[in-house]
Amino acid sequence: DIVMTQTPLSLSVTPGQPASISCKSSQSLLHSDGKTYLYWYLQKPGQSPQLLIYEVSNRFSGVPDRFSGSGSGTDFTLKISRVEAEDVGVYYCMQSIQLPPYTFGQGTKLEIK
Amino acid sequence: QVTLRESGPALVKPTQTLTLTCTFSGFSLSTSGMCVSWIRQPPGKALEWLARIDWDDDKYYSTSLKTRLTISKDTSKNQVVLTMTNMDPVDTATYYCARTLAAAGTDFDYWGQGTLVTVSS
Numbered sequence: 001d002i003v004m005t006q007t008p009l010s011l012s013v014t015p016g017q018p019a020s021i022s023c024k025s026s027q028s029l030l031h032s033d034g035k036t037y038l039y040w041y042l043q044k045p046g047q048s049p050q051l052l053i054y055e056v057s058n059r060f061s062g063v064p065d066r067f068s069g070s071g072s073g074t075d076f077t078l079k080i081s082r083v084e085a086e087d088v089g090v091y092y093c094m095q096s097i098q099l100p101p102y103t104f105g106q107g108t109k110l111e112i113k
Numbered sequence: 114q115v116t117l118r119e120s121g122p123a124l125v126k127p128t129q130t131l132t133l134t135c136t137f138s139g140f141s142l143s144t145s146g147m148c149v150s151w152i153r154q155p156p157g158k159a160l161e162w163l164a165r166i167d168w169d170d171d172k173y174y175s176t177s178l179k180t181r182l183t184i185s186k187d188t189s190k191n192q193v194v195l196t197m198t199n200m201d202p203v204d205t206a207t208y209y210c211a212r213t214l215a216a217a218g219t220d221f222d223y224w225g226q227g228t229l230v231t232v233s234s
Contacts, residue, residue, distance in 0.1 A: 039220055041160075092159065094160075100175060104160045107160075
């Protein structure tokens with residue numbers, strides 16, 4: 001199974017400041033079809049996860065443009081340009097190049113200072 | 114409007130079989146490229162994918178749990194059912210169903226609200 005490793009596991013950010021989360025996969029997520037199957041989800045407190053970013057850098061419908069994804073191969077980053085209070089929660093990366101199984105990272109908890 | 118809703122018992126005893134139902138609306142599982150997965154989350158822990166069923170009835174299972182899982186669909190009822198045998202207290206978790214639209218490359222674009230299952234005697 002592909003192992004997804006996130007860092008840091010927690011971060012505390014002042015509103016208006018940027019935040020960055022790293023995700024590394026144990027194998028390349030670049031498929032022969034040219035797509036890279038790396039996703040980002042946010043689970044707000046008491047809620048179900050919600051899709052933020054698909055295929056590395058594509059924002060899902062309704063996701064604010066302060067969220068951006070980048071990376072290639074095995075190294076990926078989620079960036080929030082200016083953190084807002086509503087961004088608190090746990091962020092997960094996930095791979096779907098190798099199925100089964102889908103695998104998630106351990107999660108990164110974002111708190112507001 | 115796409116919605117998914119999980120239903121099933123809140124409490125099961127060890128060794129029993131768990132049956133969960135995902136009832137959805139706003140899409141059809143007979144549409145090419147449509148898939149539904151089950152994902153669980155033990156309290157305070159990370160997400161774990163369990164199984165997926167596709168529009169063409171292809172099925173995929175967690176490598177570590179595949180001997181205990183069965184996923185099926187009833188397209189006419191817009192439902193996906195997951196059964197998990199030989200339940201253990203470590204299976205205590207919130208169980209979610211989520212949609213994949215393979216054609217758009219969006220895995221788990223919509224999720225249900227989840228249902229908490231506790232395994233205890």
